Amino acid sequence: MRQDFPEEGDIVIGNVIDVKSFGAFIELLEYPGKEGMVHISEVSSGWIKNIRDHIKKGQRVVAKVMRVTPHKNQIDLSLKRATDQQKKVKVQEWKRFQRAEKLLQFASEKLGKTIEEGWEAAGYPLIDEFGELYDAFESIVIEGKEVLDELETPLPQEWADVIYEIASENIELSSVKVSGIVTLTTTEPTGVKIIKNGLKKALKANPYEDVEVNITYIGAPKYRVEVLSPDYKSGEDVLRRVSEEAIDFIKKHAGGTGSFVRVEE
Numbered sequence: 191m192r193q194d195f196p197e198e199g200d201i202v203i204g205n206v207i208d209v210k211s212f213g214a215f216i217e218l219l220e221y222p223g224k225e226g227m228v229h230i231s232e233v234s235s236g237w238i239k240n241i242r243d244h245i246k247k248g249q250r251v252v253a254k255v256m257r258v259t260p261h262k263n264q265i266d267l268s269l270k271r272a273t274d275q276q277k278k279v280k281v282q283e284w285k286r287f288q289r290a291e292k293l294l295q296f297a298s299e300k301l302g303k304t305i306e307e308g309w310e311a312a313g314y315p316l317i318d319e320f321g322e323l324y325d326a327f328e329s330i331v332i333e334g335k336e337v338l339d340e341l342e343t344p345l346p347q348e349w350a351d352v353i354y355e356i357a358s359e360n361i362e363l364s365s366v367k368v369s370g371i372v373t374l375t376t377t378e379p380t381g382v383k384i385i386k387n388g389l390k391k392a393l394k395a396n397p398y399e400d401v402e403v404n405i406t407y408i409g410a411p412k413y414r415v416e417v418l419s420p421d422y423k424s425g426e427d428v429l430r431r432v433s434e435e436a437i438d439f440i441k442k443h444a445g446g447t448g449s450f451v452r453v454e455e
Contacts, residue, residue: 196221196265200255201276203284206247214245216253216267219284224265228253232268245269252277275452279422282366283322286421290323293360297352312349315341328420330357332400368425369416369453371408372433376446384446388439389413395435396428403432414453 196202196218204216204226213229234244245251253267254276272280291305291313298308316326319341329337335354338345345353374385389405396403402418415432419425429452437448 194221195224195258195260196255198255198258201252201272201280202226202255202267203250203252203280206245206249206251209242209245209247211241214241216251218265220287224263226253226255226265226267228267228269232256232266232270235270252280275426275454279426282422286322286324290327293327293356294323296360297349297356300352300356301348312345312353315343315345316353318343322423325421327353327357327361328363330354331361331363363420365418365420366422366425367416367418368422368429369414370429370433371451371453372405372413372415372436373411373449373451374413374436374440374446375411375448376440376444378444378446381444381446384444385411385440388436388443391439392432392436395431397431398424398428401425401428403428405432405436 202218202220204218206214207217207225208215211230213227214233216226216228218224218226228245230238230241233241238244251269252272253269254271255265256268256271257266258264294308294313295305297312298305303311313323317323320326320329330353335350338350338354344350374388375381376384378384393403393405398419400420401424404416404418406414406416408414413436415429415436417425417429417432419428433450437450440446440448
């Protein structure tokens with residue numbers, strides 16, 4: 191479903207359209223016609239003498255949404271509160287979105303329609319079903335045209351045909367890797383066995399058929415969790431689920447402790 195405003199806590203991407211002494215104004219690329227404002231105190235950690243040393247007009251930035259006041263058309267953003275990993279994931283998502291929108295445009299032109307008509311007839315329904323437009327195109331390639339017939343709101347047949355054709359011709363499936371270190375400790379005499387059982391159960395926390403998880407022993411008490419996924423979003427989700435499951439297991443069944451540290455690739 192199309193959203194007019196982002197929600198508090200969302201990570202957004204935009205272009206800097208103006209910089210003032212008190213802050214900067216950001217055009218939000220995912221929300222046409224919407225702008226956000228970054229106060230100087232949210233531009234960077236530490237004291238800022240000259241804001242233009244940290245942010246410039248025309249720069250593309252990733253920010254965290256701090257506050258949204260729709261009736262005032264006001265969106266407060268923070269650059270310093272968006273982590274490096276969140277920025278990396280958002281840029282990748284935006285690139286995927288741009289490519290997906292281009293494919294939707296191809297489909298629209300093939301039917302003699304405008305891109306706006308394409309969004310209404312196919313784009314928004316696919317996002318409602320799959321969460322992201324590019325995920326929809328990938329799912330069509332992986333699962334076949336029948337996936338379009340199983341939509342809660344099926345696409346008009348002419349759109350289903352051309353969307354399948356465009357996806358098949360243009361989508362090349364790839365994968366990304368995300369990983370982290372899980373530390374699991376217990377004083378139980380059978381601790382090693384308990385940890386192994388916990389890691390086996392943790393592997394089952396992966397809900398996706400197209401995501402692969404591997405857990406390897408580094409050295410007591412550390413284990414490396416590697417996730418291969420079609421995209422960062424599902425990869426990060428599985429990494430979180432698997433790690434949390436392993437930590438919860440050791441706490442519940444061995445009175446132990448656990449922690450997780452994300453590893454940058």
